Amino acid sequence: MKGREKMNNMIATLEIIRYVSAIALCVALVALAIYGLYRNIKETAEDTVREELERAVREAGRPVVKVEIQTKGKW
Known part of the structure; x- marks a missing residue:
């Protein structure tokens, strides 16, 4: 049971990292677009x-x- 729980925790952590990375990428792209416009x-x-x-x-x-x-x- 412990191994499965550990695996689930690792998967959850990787999912969180994936979402944070996607958000960071979007923020970076928006910042780049704003800088280009500036x-x-x-x-x-x-x-x-x-x-x-x-x-x-x-x-x-x-x-x-x-x-x-x-x-x-005179004219």
Whole structure:
């Protein structure tokens, strides 16, 4: 009887280990998916900021010409 009980305990322990391993795998996969999404959003934001900065620098480097015309009532 003791041998059978010991075997049942071992099987139960292995089943628990199996379920814990499955849960750990699912958690790891979800974490990996979230990390991939985070990196994608971060890279997109960095690219957007870089493009906006380059555009701002280009616009700031252009000469600014201000023209004022006074007609003094003449057309």
